[in-house]
Amino acid sequence: MVGLNKRALFASGVSTLAMLFTNSVVAQEGPSYTVFGTPGLLEMPTAESAEKSDIATTFAYSGSGGYRSSFTYQLTPKFSGSFRYAVFDLYPEDVTADTFETFDRSFDLQYRFNDESKYVPAVAIGLRDFLGTGRFGSEYIVASKSVGPNLIVTGGLGWGSMGTNNGFSNPLSAISSYFDDRPVYDDRTSTNAGDNGGKISVKQFFRGDAALFGGMEYQISKDLGVKFEYSSIAYDAETYAPAVDIESPFNFGVTYRPRPGFEVNAGYLYGSDFSLGVTMMLNPEKRPSLSGLDPAPAPVKVRTRDAIAASSWDRANEPALGAALSQLLAVEGVELDALEVTRTTARVRYTNDRYRSEAQGLGRVSRMLTQIMPASVETFVLEPMQQGMPLSATTVQRSDLERLENTVGASEALFERVSLNNAGPDGDMTEVPQSNSKWEWGIGPYVALVLFDASGPVKADYGLQFDGRYEVNKNLVISGKITQSALGEQDGATFYDNPNDYENVRTDGAFFGRDGTPNLENLTVAHYGRVAPDVYSRVTLGYLERMYGGVSAEVLWKPVSSRLAIGAEINAVSMRDQDMGFGFASYVTEANGDRTKSGTYETVTGHVSAYYDLGTGYQAQLDVGRYLAGDWGATFGLDREFQNGWKVGGYFTITDMPFDDFGEGSFDKGIRVTIPYDYFIGSPSRKDVSTTLRSLSRDGGARVEVDGRLYETVRQGHLADINDSWGRFWR
């Protein structure tokens, strides 16, 4: 048999893909990005929006503006949010004294009221740096209008920072004298530079002087554009204001998009400085691998009428059938755990190790069943398992598979015909001996970011990691990870100052694993179980994470078709030695910077959690309980979840730790993104990569990080998740 080279097919797919991308440039030009990483001109916004769900990451630098790295997410066609992390110089309290470098986090929001029409411009309202320390704190209203196909003209009115260049009396004063003056932001009046920020600066919104700004952008060709703006930011020399060397309000720039999703920006800013920026755009809705590179499934094997009539079944054959099915499912990356076959019904339990989509697993398994099950078996009951927990039971009629295979609308038609229930009892099932190795390992490189060590705000650490995993049985797994940095011994962090009497439960984090010896990242024994039809359990014992070891126990109530789940978790932990070996210890930092052991830190944390699927792709979570530093409070999280496994969301934690004790940022909050591997690599994978962009990880609202919490595992086999990716059933 002659084979078609798979890699050639892959390549052809990808090269055609590149073609598609190229073709879509014209349609997908979209707005260019500012040095603040938001759609707009150079420093000034426009009323343009990126494409829905676009995620843009921008790195920009200019000599006096400093570094700005930003992350902008177009949540809806009209609403966007940004998170920024910037390094720049700040005027001290006495503005005539030397400036100093600061690390600053900030958040923006923009809402566009309308789409541009023939005579009416698009109009948007926005807040810049409304949640951080407010160094760039501004509010604005902006209008943009295209003139012909290549020119967009923008004009706007700004307050705050954006109201400082040629500012005039606030037009809103006509409504109320409240708008006459803008109160100075808290920390600018404080006597020390270390005030916290992080609170919404509502008191300042739209108050004080206003100023006009404007500009235009001209697209010379498909990939090249020029822009110009008149900025309304004066960068006045004020206490704790950005120290920008400004000589002119006119800024000029060039944008270059050599390929979609990638933009290079160069500019001449402030009449004094050149700037350079790069923006990368990703859209969760546009998977580069389109429908994926999964190899073809086995087709449905159709029974003849005669075969059904002639079929007979004896349960004594079950082990042999199980062994054969086990081999077939192994082809699909699915491990058969148990089966029960009667004359008319086959019930199988299996663990899908390959497909992110449990619906695709259902499709693959049911087609394999048609290959091997006696013809008299009409009903398939499929019970996917994870960590030895059967998650649900999907009942599929074999004749539906035969009838609907390769027909238009098969996906929807089959969904209406299947039923989803609780997994059945273990009772009558025949266990299938495992063929997979119980021992798995891997060695590979790792890259990690270290925040705020002595050498600067961000630094890359890299080296080798070793992963090991031993499956004692389906429910009991030992796993661990060791890393060895290539950098050798490193200094600990020196940036943090801790104004509080709480234990440094997270702020000591940057002292961990810095001595150049191998680091035991984690080493745990974890047991999972299903204790009642809707109740799941987990107990994890060992070195849970970099900083803590102990025991973590969790229960979760999650009915198969319910939008709501309730969980409870309790952790009894002790802080690990900062050498990340096997010991437990807490340290204090001496006046000379040395770290000395001071004893141990033991604590009990715990949460009651509610998870709710709001529908239309939104997922909410509320955790209430006790945190690592002994503070009590709650965490609220909201995520936009895409059917293909992407998640973009945010969270905040408020505890009884006073804002002043928490330190900079006032309370813990952040933005988190999860990207499934298969989005990039194309071939099926259950793995994903998650990142949290947070204001500093500090001691308030801190939690133990435990691998494999129940909700994310259990939900995969439940109605909402199966429904989300049901389109993959026939893939």
Added chain:
Amino acid sequence: MSKIMKSFAVALLATAAACGTLNEESPARGIADMVKSRFAPTEAIAQAPAPALTRADVDAAPGAYKLMSLVGINDTATLVPAGNNGTKVTWISADQVSVTLQNGLLVSTRGFVQDLMAADVSGVIQALVSSGGNATRRVDYLDGLDQISTEVLQCSIASGGFETLEILGKAIATEKFNEVCTSESLRFTNVYWISDAGGIVKSQQLVSKGVGFLQIVSP
């Protein structure tokens, strides 16, 4: 080269030597592979020539093979039947790409980067039987968000004259038919070469925008 050796070589190329089952897939590597193939679509994928199907193979087992290639890509795969469901036959390549044909018309593919999930071509078959006419074609695709979208196309089928094809050294007299299909977002032309015996001996049919046309030959 064995599969393991191959992934080992790729890992070395990516200067990220990962081994063991727990580290065998990484997005970094996936992206590196994607970038490589985008910048060097042909050089990056050197391949050994596969032994070609011969006339003797075909004569020894008539109807047991089909040849498949992507239009514009010089690489041919041999397909063998993997299953049938009514009038639909699923053919599969050694590299686990499958196509399902109904009377020679493509109704489904699996294993391409953007598969044709299903197609209703009953009207097109009718029109071909009548040597021309109009038909509605419905097709299902799986999008980047794992949702199925159905596209309805209006197609017109007409003869494009007579051609004698040479397939694996054998001359076959055919009549060529063009099927022009349009919808709001798609417009394409499928071509069928039908022998005197009434079978489709060769065709060029669209899989999807992302994959392009598939040429299928019945030797």
